[in-house]
Every structure is written in structure tokens, then in C-alpha cells.
Amino acid sequence: MTDDRPAWARRIAAERQARDWSQRDAVRALRAHAPTELPADDSMIRQWKRWESGQAPNDFYQPLIAAVFGTVTHALFPAPSRRDGDKEILAASGMETLEIVSRLNRSDVDSATLDALRITTDRLCSEYPFMPSAQLLIEGRQWLRRVVDLHTKSLTLAQHREVLALSGWLALLVGCVEYDTGDRHAAESTRRAALSLATESDHPEVAGWAHEMRAWFALTTGDYRGVIAAAQAGAETAAHHGVAVQLAGQEAKAWARLGDRRQVEVALDKGRRLLEGMPYPENLDNHFVVDPAKFDFYAMDCYRLVGEDRLARTLADEVLRAGTDFDGTERSPMRNAEARVTLGVAAAREGDLEQAVIHGERALQGQRQSVPSLIMTSRELAAVMRQRYNTEPAAQGYLNHLQDLGREKPGFLPS
DSSP: OOOOSOHHHHHHHHHHHHTTOOHHHHHHHHHHHOSSOOOOHHHHHHHHHHHHHTOOOOTTHHHHHHHHTTSOHHHHSOOOOOOOHHHHHHHHHOOOHHHHHHHHTSSBOOHHHHHHHHHHHHHHHHTTTTSOHHHHHHHHHHHHHHHHHGGGSBOOHHHHHHHHHHHHHHHHHHHHHHHHTTOHHHHHHHHHHHHHHHHHHTOHHHHHHHHHHHHHHHHHTTOHHHHHHHHHHHHHHSTTSTHHHHHHHHHHHHHHHHTOHHHHHHHHHHHHHHHHTSOOOSOTTOTTSOOHHHHHHHHHHHHHHTTOHHHHHHHHHHHHHHTBOTTSOBSOHHHHHHHHHHHHHHHHHTTOHHHHHHHHHHHTTOSSOOHHHHHHHHHHHHHHHHHHHTTOHHHHHHHHHHHHHHHHSTTOOOO
């Protein structure tokens, strides 16, 4: 039978059931987060039933429900997309790429050219999730060189700072793709360049993302104390920007791997509160924008690590739903891959080797991968398989596949 309820209604029910709560339990939790007295239990339970059946809660209840389940409002109740990135460059600037490049060769730079460069940078950052790494690396480096060359032109002070900031964003993008493809040394050099550009242009958001990259690098190489140090340094630098949310997420992941459940919850709650207080982003596709669905992705990773398999599975299903278009096209293939690893770990722990292998293999098949992150999470599935299914041919096949992937990217070979 088809479930025609909105996705948020199905998720509210799934989140409640993952916690083994009755609807009365859910209402009790709702009261704990409410700033004012709520109606009587019987009335609230009827209201909760209506929400689970598909009647949308109002603006007062939406953030309360999100807080009950440890997420943010727009992760449960997404706002509609407001942009068409493919048409923005031409629509906003009236220029094709060839004209932008030709303008860059002039002795001075006008505001229209800078606007076009700003939109081009946003477009490249928005193509990070799905453009093949090799292609994005070529384009990103080309545009970075073009923007850096502008420093030789006649620029006002404001234009100079703008060019430095755009160079910083492009350096961040290039560094991320370099790391995805296994070029750790180049990625670190590019990250440091981005941090230097941020310092010179007094741009705390670019600086915050440079610290976030350091945290990510440390996480995937097992330096968990380094993650925490980088996250805290970045949070001090960019406390009022979206990157502070991602830094809290990285810190939570590190605490989860160190086995400190209390600090996991502290870091996740810090990130959740920050994100809940921020305006809804205009461009969810930009890699350097923390969209509400990303928070579920952080929490999924943490709950998988601390053994909360039902919560992790519920969030993995939500990550896959949010990261897949109605026609099956994957908008967030790298997040989806880690969600499938999470489903694989949960299945393996429950004794379902067949499903564990299916999910694990599916995670390794994506065309767009962040190899360090994928291998890091896949190690957990590998560890469960070695522990429980070491003699099973299906498990050995998955482990061999994972080893092959690691050999293709030296330095990331799973233990």
C-alpha cells in the first residue's frame, strides 16, 4: 500500500518509533522543549496524531518538534528551492564565460566583471557534489589562476579585498577536490593558501572553512584530537557563520570516535542551536553552505559510531531521501554513499550479511566520491564483517573490494 503522507510526516513517525516512544512519550518530550505551557495531554496527543497523518504543524510547533528529535526546523520541514544556478551567470551579468574571460584581460576591472566572477565561483562550488573530480579540478584551477592574475590590474581597495576573497573560495574548492582524489600534500598546501588569503582580506568565513578542512583532513587520518583543536579554532574565527555548524559536526564526529558520548551530544546540540538561529540559505547546492539536511548527516555518523543503530538507520533513510531527486538522480552522492555504509553497518550488527554487503557495495559504486571519507566510514563496516563474518565468502568479497579502493589512493588504505 502506498504511503501518501508528506515526507516530514513519515519522518516524525519514524523518529518516534526509532526511540521506542509512544505518542504520549513524544508529547512529554515536546513539553520539555516548549517555552510556554501546552494544551492538555489528550489534546496534544490528538494533535500529534494529526501531524503524523500529514496535517502540517504551524510555525510555533515546527521548531519544537525538530528540537525533540535533535535536528533543525528546515531539516524536517524543507523550504522550497529558490534558485536556478545554471542560468544565473547569464541572467545576472549578461555575460557568457568567453566574455568574462576577455574582460579579465583588460587593464581595469568593472563591477559587472566582479559580479560575474562571484556567480561563477558560486556555480563551481555548487557543482562540487556531482561534477567528476578531474573536470572540477581543471576548471577550479583555471578560474583560480584567472582571479589571482587580477591582482596585477588596477583595483580599488574594495575590489582588491573582493578578489582576495574570491581567490580564497576557489582555493578552498580546489583543496577539497585535491583531497577527495588522494592528493593530500597538494590539498594541505592549497588549504594554507586559502587561510592566508582569508587573513589578508579579513574574511572570517573563508578562514573558518580553511579550519574546517583541517578538521576534515585530521578526521579521515585518525587524528581526532587534531579535529577538536581545528574545530575550536575555526569556531572562534567564524562564530557567526554557517561553517561554525559544520565545525561543531566535525567535533561531534571526533568525540564519537574517541568514545565520549556526552561530548558528542554537547557538540551536536551546539551545532543544532547555531543552525536553528540562522536564516535559510539561498543556494543549498553550494558546498560551503551548511544546509539543514547536512545536520542529519552529521548526527547519522555519530549515532552509528556510538551504536544507536535504529536512530542511525532512521537518519540514513532521511539522508538518502533528501539527497535523491524524484526521478532517482542523486543530488548528494557522497552523503548518500555514507548513508548506505550506515545502513550496511546496522544490517551487519543485526545479522543480515546479505543486506550489509548490498549496502556496502552500493556505497563504493558512485562516480563522484570523496575517497578519504568513504574509506573512513567503510572501515567500520569492514570491522563488523571481520568480527562476525570472517569466514563468509560474501564478506571477503566486500573486504577485498575495499582494499582495492584503498590501494588506488595511497595513504588511505583501510586498516
